[in-house]
Amino acid sequence: MKSPVKYRIGKSSGFQVLTIILAFACVVPLIAILAYIIKAGITKINWQFFVNLPKPVGESGGGIANALVGSIIIILVASIIAIPIGILCGIFLSENKKSRLAYWSRLCVDILQGVPSIVIGIVAYFWLVKPLGGFSALSGSVALAIMMLPIVIRSTEETLKLLPNTLQEAAFALGMPFHRVILKVVVPCGISGILSGVMLSVARIAGETAPLLFTAFGNPYLSTNITKPMQSLPLLIFNYATSPYTDWQNLAWGASLVLLVWVLLLNIFTKLITRRWKVQL
Amino acid sequence: MDTSINNDLNTRSEDALRVFTSPGKATVKSAKRIKRSYRQIKTENVFRRTLTIMGLAMVILVLGIMLTLIVQSIPSIKALGISYLWGKTWDPVRNIYGAFPFLIGTLLTSFLALIISIPFSFATAIFLGEYYPKGWLPNLLKNTVELIAAVPSVIYGFWGIAVLVPIVRSFELKMGIDPVGVGIFTSSLILAVMIIPYAASLGRSMIQMVPSMLKEGAYSLGATRWEVIRSVILPYTKSGLFAGVLLSLGRALGETMAVTMVIGNTSLLPKNIFSPGNTMASVIANEFTEADRTVYLSALIELGLVLFLVTVVINMIGKRIISRFTKE
Numbered sequence: 001m002k003s004p005v006k007y008r009i010g011k012s013s014g015f016q017v018l019t020i021i022l023a024f025a026c027v028v029p030l031i032a033i034l035a036y037i038i039k040a041g042i043t044k045i046n047w048q049f050f051v052n053l054p055k056p057v058g059e060s061g062g063g064i065a066n067a068l069v070g071s072i073i074i075i076l077v078a079s080i081i082a083i084p085i086g087i088l089c090g091i092f093l094s095e096n097k098k099s100r101l102a103y104w105s106r107l108c109v110d111i112l113q114g115v116p117s118i119v120i121g122i123v124a125y126f127w128l129v130k131p132l133g134g135f136s137a138l139s140g141s142v143a144l145a146i147m148m149l150p151i152v153i154r155s156t157e158e159t160l161k162l163l164p165n166t167l168q169e170a171a172f173a174l175g176m177p178f179h180r181v182i183l184k185v186v187v188p189c190g191i192s193g194i195l196s197g198v199m200l201s202v203a204r205i206a207g208e209t210a211p212l213l214f215t216a217f218g219n220p221y222l223s224t225n226i227t228k229p230m231q232s233l234p235l236l237i238f239n240y241a242t243s244p245y246t247d248w249q250n251l252a253w254g255a256s257l258v259l260l261v262w263v264l265l266l267n268i269f270t271k272l273i274t275r276r277w278k279v280q281l
Numbered sequence: 282m283d284t285s286i287n288n289d290l291n292t293r294s295e296d297a298l299r300v301f302t303s304p305g306k307a308t309v310k311s312a313k314r315i316k317r318s319y320r321q322i323k324t325e326n327v328f329r330r331t332l333t334i335m336g337l338a339m340v341i342l343v344l345g346i347m348l349t350l351i352v353q354s355i356p357s358i359k360a361l362g363i364s365y366l367w368g369k370t371w372d373p374v375r376n377i378y379g380a381f382p383f384l385i386g387t388l389l390t391s392f393l394a395l396i397i398s399i400p401f402s403f404a405t406a407i408f409l410g411e412y413y414p415k416g417w418l419p420n421l422l423k424n425t426v427e428l429i430a431a432v433p434s435v436i437y438g439f440w441g442i443a444v445l446v447p448i449v450r451s452f453e454l455k456m457g458i459d460p461v462g463v464g465i466f467t468s469s470l471i472l473a474v475m476i477i478p479y480a481a482s483l484g485r486s487m488i489q490m491v492p493s494m495l496k497e498g499a500y501s502l503g504a505t506r507w508e509v510i511r512s513v514i515l516p517y518t519k520s521g522l523f524a525g526v527l528l529s530l531g532r533a534l535g536e537t538m539a540v541t542m543v544i545g546n547t548s549l550l551p552k553n554i555f556s557p558g559n560t561m562a563s564v565i566a567n568e569f570t571e572a573d574r575t576v577y578l579s580a581l582i583e584l585g586l587v588l589f590l591v592t593v594v595i596n597m598i599g600k601r602i603i604s605r606f607t608k609e
Contacts, residue, residue: 024422
């Protein structure tokens, strides 16, 4: 009936070893991916790679300048749309904890966080691409802005919730009006948490491809007009990775390395900030 | 120092005197003050209203997404009816639309990925939550696992094409199945890697919340570490771990790019887990820009609507469980 003590202890340590092995096995794919992409991408990267446009198949020396510029423009426009709305909505949620509108609003933010990115792409297509009569970088930015919103809102709300109430009360006691209390006292105190949320959301959308497929669409030429189709790094990787030509695939490896370094640096940087300022996300 | 304060006091009292002696100036000043406070109250109201509008905007945004999807899929709902969901053939050229192969493809890839990833994510959660909650090595592991979620999915897909597909192909050769390499199994493997962090990080925080009294009680009765984990920690955190699995599932269902790149993209009903197929998200990504007929396009949007509703329900249940767990 009772198993001997030795057997039980053996089982316990056996399970511990198994847990440790499984836990560290999770890291293996990430290291494999990092190693492979660095190995495949590092030889393609040089100065020409950053300043040239992609060349047709057969010609060497193509670059990803259009995708880099496009990515930066699309992300900038998305940030301009999403950051003010996100921060204001986060303030609203942290200031009105009990109201019915805040409950529904919070629920909708939760829903928005779980919506598959491809669905947001479809919606942006019907909201902007169809009415404007063509694919445009602006519609891609709006799609990405919708994906940024829940992260910015959540981090703003959580950071402001952590601030002591006495801070606000002291400011009100001095006779400061509400908007000045929020903008001059509350937001500056929580700025590090808000900023890390913003950076996290930028890191998240920098690698998004699915919503851009039917919105920004991609463009083999350098374009800075946000009402026209525009290339972006993830789109370039997707299009060239699935192409049968080695030249294009090599370009995609270099672009993957650039994108990976960009996204991982943003993430690590965010983590360092949050640790330094002891913000919980 | 002293003199300056004195000077200041003097000028102030002079000011007060002047105000007192010349009533005209006083009214101007108080009028100014009233004007300023009136303006501040006005700005305050505008600010409050802006905040409320932003809160309302989120509700409108989500309702708008849902309405757009419903309105745009009406042509297909009208033309194809409910049997659309279990029609087995998808042939846009002959104008036949059945979503069953994609439903099966989505369910197969997601659940297979879940089954593969659960041992790893639970092991990570137990390792970080119970065995080694502090120290530099667990901290490094925790951050590395979180970085898994940060890698863009298109890079997972590209790596899958270059590395995983040849491996799966040689494995299929040994097994004696059609060595295509791409297919449901390959995409499940990629998905499994991608969803590990979701269940792991949630599980870790849940396991750390187990009251130490319960654990100590079990230890004092002579339980080994494994017995404590199995009969105290796991039962206590059961619902939280389940919520983590649900969130991973929601993520796996909606994942598009990595799956699109390695699943093979055929609209046939998959015969086994190694055969190529298509998921709902991947078929939308592949065919949306090619859809030239209203019914075709709207059939794809209906897939998006189904995807939206399913992920919303799964995420809602997961979030509900988490909030109930953390309140206790």
